[in-house]
Amino acid sequence: xxxxxxxVRHLKKYFPIRGGVFSREVARVHAVxxxxxxxxxxxxxxxxxxxxxGKSTTGRTILRLVEPTAGEVWFQERNVTALDKRALRQxxxxxxxxxxxxxxxxxxxxxxxxxxxxALVIHKLARGRREREERVVQLLExxxxxxxxxxRYPHEFSGGQRQRIGIARALAVSPKxxxxxxxxxxxxxxxxxxxxxxxxxxxxKFGLTYLFIAxxxxxxxxxxxxxxxxxxxxxxxxxPAKELYTNPKHPYTxxxxxxxxxxxxxxxRRRILLEGDVPSPxxxxxxxxxxxxxxxxVPSCAENDQLLKEVAPGHWVACQVRA
Amino acid sequence: MAERLLEVKDLTTHxxxxxxxxxxxxxxxxxxxxxxxxxxxxxxxxGKSVTALSIMRLIPQPPGQxxxxxxxxxxxxxxxxxxxxxRKIRGKEISMIFQEPMTSLNPVFTVGExxxxxxxxxxxxNRRDALDRAIEMxxxxxxxxxxxxxxxxxxxxxxxxxxxxxxxxxxxxxxxLLIADEPTTALDVTIQAQILELLNELKAxxxxxxxxxxxxxxxxxxxxxxxxxxxxxxxxxEASVRELFKEPLHPYTQGLLRSIPRIDLAATxxxxxxxxxxxxxxxxxxxxxxxxFAPRCEFARPAHFDTDPTLxxxxxxxxxxxxxx
Ligand SMILES: Nc1ncnc2c1ncn2[C@@H]1O[C@H](COP(=O)(O)OP(=O)(O)OP(=O)(O)O)[C@@H](O)[C@H]1O
Ligand SMILES: Nc1ncnc2c1ncn2[C@@H]1O[C@H](COP(=O)(O)OP(=O)(O)OP(=O)(O)O)[C@@H](O)[C@H]1O
Ligand SMILES: [Mg+2]
Ligand SMILES: [Mg+2]
Numbered sequence: 001x002x003x004x005x006x007x008v009r010h011l012k013k014y015f016p017i018r019g020g021v022f023s024r025e026v027a028r029v030h031a032v033x034x035x036x037x038x039x040x041x042x043x044x045x046x047x048x049x050x051x052x053x054g055k056s057t058t059g060r061t062i063l064r065l066v067e068p069t070a071g072e073v074w075f076q077e078r079n080v081t082a083l084d085k086r087a088l089r090q091x092x093x094x095x096x097x098x099x100x101x102x103x104x105x106x107x108x109x110x111x112x113x114x115x116x117x118x119a120l121v122i123h124k125l126a127r128g129r130r131e132r133e134e135r136v137v138q139l140l141e142x143x144x145x146x147x148x149x150x151x152r153y154p155h156e157f158s159g160g161q162r163q164r165i166g167i168a169r170a171l172a173v174s175p176k177x178x179x180x181x182x183x184x185x186x187x188x189x190x191x192x193x194x195x196x197x198x199x200x201x202x203x204x205k206f207g208l209t210y211l212f213i214a215x216x217x218x219x220x221x222x223x224x225x226x227x228x229x230x231x232x233x234x235x236x237x238x239x240p241a242k243e244l245y246t247n248p249k250h251p252y253t254x255x256x257x258x259x260x261x262x263x264x265x266x267x268x269r270r271r272i273l274l275e276g277d278v279p280s281p282x283x284x285x286x287x288x289x290x291x292x293x294x295x296x297x298v299p300s301c302a303e304n305d306q307l308l309k310e311v312a313p314g315h316w317v318a319c320q321v322r323a
Numbered sequence: 324m325a326e327r328l329l330e331v332k333d334l335t336t337h338x339x340x341x342x343x344x345x346x347x348x349x350x351x352x353x354x355x356x357x358x359x360x361x362x363x364x365x366x367x368x369x370g371k372s373v374t375a376l377s378i379m380r381l382i383p384q385p386p387g388q389x390x391x392x393x394x395x396x397x398x399x400x401x402x403x404x405x406x407x408x409x410r411k412i413r414g415k416e417i418s419m420i421f422q423e424p425m426t427s428l429n430p431v432f433t434v435g436e437x438x439x440x441x442x443x444x445x446x447x448x449n450r451r452d453a454l455d456r457a458i459e460m461x462x463x464x465x466x467x468x469x470x471x472x473x474x475x476x477x478x479x480x481x482x483x484x485x486x487x488x489x490x491x492x493x494x495x496x497x498x499x500l501l502i503a504d505e506p507t508t509a510l511d512v513t514i515q516a517q518i519l520e521l522l523n524e525l526k527a528x529x530x531x532x533x534x535x536x537x538x539x540x541x542x543x544x545x546x547x548x549x550x551x552x553x554x555x556x557x558x559x560x561e562a563s564v565r566e567l568f569k570e571p572l573h574p575y576t577q578g579l580l581r582s583i584p585r586i587d588l589a590a591t592x593x594x595x596x597x598x599x600x601x602x603x604x605x606x607x608x609x610x611x612x613x614x615x616f617a618p619r620c621e622f623a624r625p626a627h628f629d630t631d632p633t634l635x636x637x638x639x640x641x642x643x644x645x646x647x648x
Contacts (some may be wrong), residue, residue, distance in 0.1 A: 009521040045414065050511035105415035158602045188366040188603070189538065200595070220586035222596065245586055259516035259636045261541025262587045263580065265564045273520060276467075277481045 003076075004038035005209050006062070006095075007178060007205060008132070011035045011071035013057050030281050033233035034071070037307075039177070044203065044210040046224030046241065046303070048217055049258070054233045057212045063095055064210070066090060069127055093123050096170035100182035102162030106154040112165055113150040116140070119172040130149040139168040160191035167198065178249060179211045189289070196205040196223055217260050221245050226314070228265065229253045231283055231290040233307060249317040252290045258296040296321050327395075328500055328532050329378070329417075334392035336377045339385060341610045346473040347373040349556040350391075352634065355500065360526065360533040362564065364540060364579075366603055368555040371536045372422075375502045378534075379564035380409050380417055396500075402419050406643075418493040420486070422505035423487030424597050428477040428485060434461070437471035445496045454639040460491040464521060485516035486523070494525060501526075502534045507542065519546055540583055545567060548641075552576050554616040558634055561642040575599070575616045615645065622647055 015029040030247040032054045039045045046243055046291040047055050055220045060066040061139035062073050065082060073080040075091060083091060099105040106115055119125070139146045154162055163183060172192045180199065184192040198205040200223065204210055214220050220227055222240055230248065248254045274293045279285055285292050287312065291301035298321060306318040317323040325551040332352050333558070338345040340356070340593040348370040357363045363371050376382050377389055380401060394401040394415065397407065401409065421427045430435060437452035438460055448456065461469035463471050464487040477485055487504060493501055503522065507515035519557040523546065526533055535547055543550050543564060571577045601619040613628040614620070627646050634644040 021338060160602065187639065189540075190366065190579060190582050190599040193575065193584075193598040194600075196584070197598060203520075217512070218584040218586045221586050224586050255513055257514040257586065260586055261515075261519075261539060261545045263535055263540035263544045263568065263583055263585065264587065265568050266542045267587060273517055273522075277514065278511075 002076075003041075005041045005076060006039040007035050007072075007074040008058075009072045009074070011058065011061060011073065012069045013054075013061050014069045014074060018307075020226060027282050030233045030284050031320060032061060032068075033284070035230075035233075035235055037069075037228055037235065037238060039209055039211060040141060041209055042203070042207055043225040044212050044223055046212045046220035046227040047211060047230060048215060048220050049230035050215060052229045052278065052281065054232065054281070054301050055215075055230055058180050058230070059097065059181050059211060059213050062098055062255070063092065063179060065097070065231070083239070089122075093173045094175050095177045095179070095316065096173065096175040097179040097181060098163070098166045098170050098183050100185050102166050102186065103154070104157055105166055106162060108154050108209075111151050111153060112136075112140070112145075115154075115165060116169050116172055123173050124302075125173060138174055140172065142202070142320050143168045144194075159187050159189075161192060163187065163195050164198070167195075168203070171202065175208070177209045177211070179213070181213045182211075182215070185216065186270070192219070201224065217257060229256065232278065234289055234306075234318070235315065235316075236290065236306075243312070243315055247315075248310060248321045249315070249323070250290075250319050251294050251296050255295075325353055325359065328397065329355040329534075330395040331374075331378065332357075332393050332395070334374065334394065335391050336373050336382060336387060340607075345607045346556055346610060347387075347606055347612075349606075351553070351558050352392075353551050353558060353561060354530045355532050355534055355626060356531055357499070358530050359549065360547045361536055362550040363534065363536045363553060364538060364543055365553030366538060367605065368606070369553045371553060372504055374532065374553075376506050378502065379413055379417065380508060380527060381413075381419075382637060406582060411445070414441050414497055414498070415496045417500045417502065418496070418498040419502040419504065420489045420493045420506050422508055427489065428478055433474050433476055434480070434488050438473075438495050440486070440628040441492060441495050442540070447506045456495065457491075460495050461488070463494070463519045463525070464488070464491045465517075466491075482510055483517065486514075486518055490518070490521065490525070494529070494531075497529055498531055498618055500532045500534065501535070504536045506535075506539070508537070508539075515542075521600075522546070540568075540580065540630075542549070552579075556606050557644065558642075559614065559616065559644045561634070561640075563640055564639055566638075572637065572641065572648060573616075573645050574622055574647075576617075614644075 011032055013032040015031055016025040017027040019026040021127055049055055061068045113136055116139055117132050120132050126135050145164055172235045175278050184195050212223055224241045227241050227244045228235050231252050237253045248257055258272045276293055286304045287304050288306045308316040308318045309323045311317050311323045334351045336348040338347055351374055359636055360406050363403055365371055374415055382584040435454055435457045438457035442453040444446045444455050458469045458473050466472050466487055507518050547564050550564050554575050560576050571580055599619055614632050615629045617623040632644045632646050634642050636642050637648045
């Protein structure tokens with residue numbers, strides 16, 4: 001088995017909530033709470049879970065766009081969490097991110113030429129104007145746009161086209177790893193498919209590795225090699241995509257999968273309806289965080305912390321009832 | 324034979340903006356029978372919400388205006404009713420829930436006050452009785468501790484609970500038609516499943532009809548009996564849900580269904596998603612003749628760019644607006 005490209009170990013991010021006259025820390029949002037996983041070169045790890053469970057924070061902490069509270073992130077042989085500013089800039093050449101909102105993530109006052117060319121300048125990846133221009137055009141063509149778009153501004157593009165620009169910008173530095181944070185969630189279905197296919201083609205062509213974050217389980221299943229399911233800051237299950245979808249072990253994964261509406265009226269499935277809402281990450285439940293909504297809980301679930309256990313090769317589950 | 328509740332004919336709603344006319348809804352016709360759920364699907368900006376708001380006569384005017392068409396509800400054309408009559412219909416006969424509950428709940432009133440207001444207005448209940456009914460409604464939508472929640476403000480509730488409150492409000496006067504505009508789009512899948520289940524339960528109990536707007540084909544498949552597909556301000560296909568998914572006729576509907584990743588097929592096959600090339604046309608500016616989907620359609624012929632296709636029956640209950648049929 002190949003060496004991991006990225007190793008995340010016991011990653012934690014607690015956001016302080018301040019209050020009172022002295023702006024003291026009065027509470028903490030447990031956004032990411034002891035998360036560990038590997039990503040192998042060339043694979044796509046899907047990260048799914050409901051709103052607020054800590055997916056984006058995980059992605060951002062890996063790139064240190066958000067500073068972790070604890071834990072380590074290793075990119076190949078380098079400890080990302082220990083890098084100084086300069087070394088961090090270097091490593092961003094190898095790890096890039098694309099965002100959910102193609103509208104907000106592009107500077108509205110910059111032309112496409114400078115949005116994509118900026119990274120080439122910062123990382124000194126092109127000698128002179130001519131070479132830079134050629135590279136930008138090449139990148140545009142890679143993502144299905146063309147030289148005629150060079151002088152346009154973001155507002156002149158549709159959502160799908162803007163996402164293509166975001167992808168071209170990420171590709172400019174020839175990264176190895178791309179964190180894709182809900183890259184298709186803001187797009188219409190027919191445009192979603194275009195972008196998903198593009199990401200798959202680029203992966204083939206450049207041997208890219210993806211951390212693909214999304215709340216849409218169908219999209220994640222489609223694109224991922226392996227999938228990690230997150231609930232209230234913790235991973236509850238990690239497995240190869242096919243295995244996870246055909247043989248989910250964690251009761252939360254089961255409920256999540258059963259809740260996805262299937263676009264086929266002839267299919268009728270048993271649906272597991274969960275009680276209540278996701279609890280607050282400020283005071284997460286003790287023990288297994290899912291126990292307050294879990295249909296198969298036993299009394300000790302409220303006490304025992306659950307760790308991921310391997311139940312089949314590569315299939316990890318954090319549930320004392322099931323594993 | 325099913326009984327007609329609502330019949331929309333040639334509805335045309337425009338927005339007259341500084342940058343030109345937006346033809347948001349352009350000659351839309353469909354009907355809703357008593358007690359059925361009619362799904363409305365289509366991509367962002369195709370005119371679903373404007374259609375719903377036109378039925379409710381809640382189009383902001385100006386810049387909006389219903390320029391043509393009629394909306395018959397129980398034999399009366401809603402577009403000709405005086406405002407006072409329309410107010411009686413709204414909330415009592417037809418009510419609506421919106422995509423983002425926070426924008427339609429008033430932040431300075433308690434949940435109970437908001438539900439009670441509709442009851443006092445339409446049912447003439449006094450303050451006490453209205454509040455009791457409000458608590459009853461909250462129980463009906465499965466909000467725990469209804470006696471306590473009724474005194475809370477919208478910001479104290481989670482997204483799923485707010486949407487339940489919206490449903491409680493919409494149903495408080497037992498409407499015959501509920502218009503649900505993307506009632507679950509802002510919610511997580513597990514909460515969406517709860518809300519759709521609730522809507523189905525309440526529909527069975529009260530026998531109301533539902534006009535369910537969504538862009539999610541899965542939601543349509545699981546909740547509607549019939550469906551209309553909208554593209555660029557027009558209806559391009561109408562069919563029973565069963566038939567639409569089995570035999571979609573319009574190239575747009577076909578493309579849409581093929582471009583959705585499916586977890587149920589996942590286990591057996593892994594395929595490249597099919598895509599519809601190009602993007603949705605703008606609704607702003609001069610009206611152009613021709614099929615609106617033609618620029619993205621693999622079957623388009625030169626003549627399709629010259630005249631509009633009409634929505635016509637090709638089978639009982641299955642209509643399509645396409646030159647191929
Ligand atoms: N800068 C911040 N300050 C305080 N709390 C934050 C901050 N960023 C995120 N959070 C909180 O951390 C938790 C995790 O947020 P995160 O954005 O990682 O979730 P997510 O899984 O990406 O959700 P979504 O699906 O809605 O994008 C949430 O409770 C969120 O409110
Ligand atoms: N107040 C307004 N002024 C100008 N144009 C408007 C106004 N409201 C809606 N429109 C336009 O009318 C068209 C139809 O909008 P509508 O809100 O009905 O779309 P929709 O199908 O509901 O989309 P979504 O799925 O994004 O909710 C869009 O092009 C929109 O920009
Ligand atoms: Mg996020
Ligand atoms: Mg809408």
